Amino acid sequence: MPFAVYVLGLAVFAQGTSEFMLSGLVSGIAADLNVSLSAAGLLTSAFAVGMVVGAPLMALSSRTWPRRRALLVFLGVFVAVHVTGALTPHYGVLLATRLVGALANAGFWAVALTTAVALVPAGLKGRATAVVVGGVTVACVVGVPAGAVLGEQWGWRSAFWAVALVSLPAALAILLGVPGGRGAGTGPAPVRDELRALTGPRLRPTLVTMALVQGATFCTFSYLQPLLTRETGLGAGWVPAALALFGAGSFLGVTVAGRFADARPAAVIAVGMTALALGWAALARTAGSPLLALALIPVLGMLAFGTGTALITRVLGLAPGAPTLAGAFCTTAFNLGAAAGPWAGGLALDAGLGFRAPAWVSALLTALALLLAAGTTEGRRSRAGERRPSAEATGARRRP
Template sequence: MPLVIHLLGLAVFAMGTSEFMLSGLGPGIAADLNVSIPAAGALTSAFAVGMIIGAPLMAILSLRWSRRRALLAFLGVFLLVHVIGALTTSFGVLLATRIAGAFANAGFLAVALVTAVSLVDENAKGRATSALLGGVTIACVVGVPGGALLGQLWGWRAAFWAVALVTVPALVAITRSVPSSAPGGAQAPNARRELRALRSPRLLLTLLLGALVNGATFCSFTYLAPLLTEVTGLGRAWIPALLALFGLGSFVGVTVAGRIADVRPRPLLVTGSLLLLAGWPVFALVAGSPVPATILVFVQGALSFAVGSTLIARALYAATEAPTLAGGYATAAFNVGGALGPWLGGLPLTAGLGYRSPLWVSALLVALAVLVAGTARALTPHRRPLPQPARSAQNSLS
């Protein structure tokens, strides 16, 4: 992979830390700003809603910008709103900064995905996507538990300051390393033409599946900290380590999927989805036992990100008529799940059904994804598969 993709991953690391770190900061935010834990969980949903709206909107806005200009503008706004979030004493202002930060994150990721896949062979989009999203998984391994630890030591605001500081070297790296050429190559970008790509049933199906799988991930991950403390019985000191374990699993999942997604996507998606479907209810049943619960934190992280990243790659393959907005579509769909997941998980919590209940909701969402995919497959048995790269081409990139 070109070095510039890994530099883009540095910025994605900062953004991933911001997006996921509330899973470990929710109780502290709720206590400090005098709101309920489900209300603090709504900050994650608000961020995801901003990503949904912002991804295509910001991608369209940046069509006439150079890639470097777009990436720097989005990252600069992202840094600013985290400074404001760290200083505010108002839950409403914090909520507004999460939405604004999500817009910036969405625009950045949409442009970064297109930039990354444009720098590799046409049949290596899965590997490029995996390399870029590696920043998200490293955020889960290092950034999120680090943010949780900062929250425990110095309060949740320290985590916001840390995200702002990590963004600074990413700005410098992008300035020096990202090409300034305008997106779209020789053909001028056309928003109306690219929006028509949404008429493709294959693209819409892939986006829907990505939303459902990611919804399941966010549904449980958002409430992982109280689950492990209240149900599993682990002390708060264990939470950063277990969040890191989830992140390590997600890193393994993305890395393995990146090696397979371009050559054997269907077996990966089928097997991974069925294992994921089995894992959530098992997690709910054994959540009271520390050892199996700890194992499933890792396993579900790996499966969730392996399936989720592969679906993003398939969306990029399917959006051939939208070369500049493809990243926006993938980002928006991924975050539809990110918005619905915490909200759906919060419903049974509000009803008093306990912290195991989001795990059951996650199982239902994955079951729905499997049902939708199976029905679509049965209704279109003779559809032509997406173009697959030759194995020799894949091996040449190793």
Template sequence: MPFAVYALGLAVFAQGTSEFMLSGLVSDIASDLEVSIPAAGLLTSAFAIGMIVGAPLMALFSRSWPRRRALLFFLCLFSAAHVVGALTPDYGVLLATRVVGALANAGFWAVALVTAVSLAGPGARARATSVVVGGVTLACVVGVPAGAALGGHWGWRSAFWAVALVCVPAAVVIAGAIPAGRPEPVPVRAGAELRVLTGRPLLLTLLTSALVQGATFCAFSYLEPLATRVTGLGDAWVPVLLALFGLGSFLGVTATGRYVDARPVVWTAAGLVALTIGWAGFALTAGSPLAAVVLVLVQGALAFGTGTALISWVFRLAADAPTLSGSFATAAFNVGAALGPWFGGLAIDAGLGFRSPLWVSALLMVLALGTAAAPGIRRVAGHGRDGVAGHGRDGVAVL
């Protein structure tokens, strides 16, 4: 695997810390800015909405740029947004900085995914994807708990400052490790790429991915109040649970990168079923500290492992859309990240308690099973020698 792919993972670590760290800071932010906990949770949704809109727009905006220039521009903009967020006393301004930071993050992700897959080659798509997504999981293991610990000692603003500072070495590494030019001398026309990206199998795969991420973020965004108010764990346990979730997600992504290319259908289907059962089981046993600790680890592994497998499916189905496929995969990921916390907040506001987001996650996974089994995503038993899924008579890859 080229070293440049690992450099992209390092940058994603800095950005992933910001995306997920609010799950350990929602109560602190709500108290400081005098808003409700669901309103603080919407900061995660605002970030995700910015990523949804920004992924395709930023990919088109930077389409003619050398990839190193695009990556550095987006990373510096992301860092600047966090400086403003750390300084503002106003919830509305903080909300705006989350959107701006998300637009920059979206542009970075769209370019980074395509760059990683291009550098790794067609035989290592899933592995390259797992390295980039692995930066997010490492953020969950190290960055998010560290952000929660910083917030507990010096306030939530210190976590924002830390993210801005971590972007600096990431930018230095990218400047030295990413080639200055573009691998493709003549990009495919945007209209041709969009036609590829609107095929039925790909749209169903993207919808399945969005539902899986919706389930993940619905539960993860309210993990702190769930642990302290339902499970009965103290505040000191919150960074530990966040680290366990991150460790699980790192293990899931690593395993997926190693094995999914050989058995993509079985691996993805098993992940979808296990996630559905896991979220329902977590909802039933959330009052038990032991069950909560175990399931946080397990669900983290399943959620990010399955999510990575679905992203690799997008690249299989969108091989003829080299510059926009990453943006669509990013957008689908963040549709779920936006809707999940919102749905969880609605359940809490309805008086269903802090356990209710777990039931919402289970319901979203039931819907994901339905879209994965829908006509247009057909299961095949055989695979080619390269481990890529079979093809239908029309030559389009099918799941």
């Protein structure tokens, strides 16, 4: 595996830490900037919106740049907005930095995914994708808890400074390790050709499937704390441990999926989604048992991010004619799920269905993803059967 691929994973680690760390910092931000908790929570929403909108826009705006330049520009903007956020005393400025930082993060993700798979031979594309996505899982295990500790000890601004500092060695390594050109070919494919490649009958359902799987993941993940403390009966001190278990399982899932997604992507996705649907339902049913809940959490993290990695590999493999936009649409689908999942879980909670309801919603979303994938496969087989000539017809054409 080229060193540059691991460098991209390091940068994604810093950016993933920034994306998720506010869950442990909102109280400090609200108090310091004299705003409400809900206003502080909008900082997370702004980041999600920036990721969804920014991925295709940033990928298009940088499509004529060499990959190394694009990665350095996006990472440089990301560092600058975190320094600004750490210094500003104004909520409005901080909100703007979260939006701009998300745009830069989305652009980096889109370019990083396509760069990673371009740097390796065909048989290693799944592993390269796993290394990049693994940066997010390491952020969940290490970066987010570390940001919470920094915020507790030295204030929320110290976490912003830490993200900026961690990004600097990644920028230097990209400068030294990522090739400066665009790779094979004389230039970017026309935008119209890339958009046409993204409208294939197999690609669109795969992107929707990815959004549904990620929606299921973040639906329960976002409300894991009330589930554990109010249904399972665990103390608040167990919540960081449970989150770390989920992150550790996610890292394992990404690693394992990276080794098998190239050879049998359809099998990895089908098995992963089936196990996920059963797993979310099992968590909802057994949430009252601390032992069973804590045992299921890392397994669900492994299945969720392993399946997600295989889906990303699948999208990139289905869209070789869209080298710029394929990674961008993966990023958009991922973050659409990350935004819609918590919303759906919140609706279930507001309806008075109980703290287990988000896990049931996750099971439902994964079941919908399974039905969509199955329908797509059946439709593809039907079309192939229609195109295949019958034995009688073949024989008739051969007879004089």
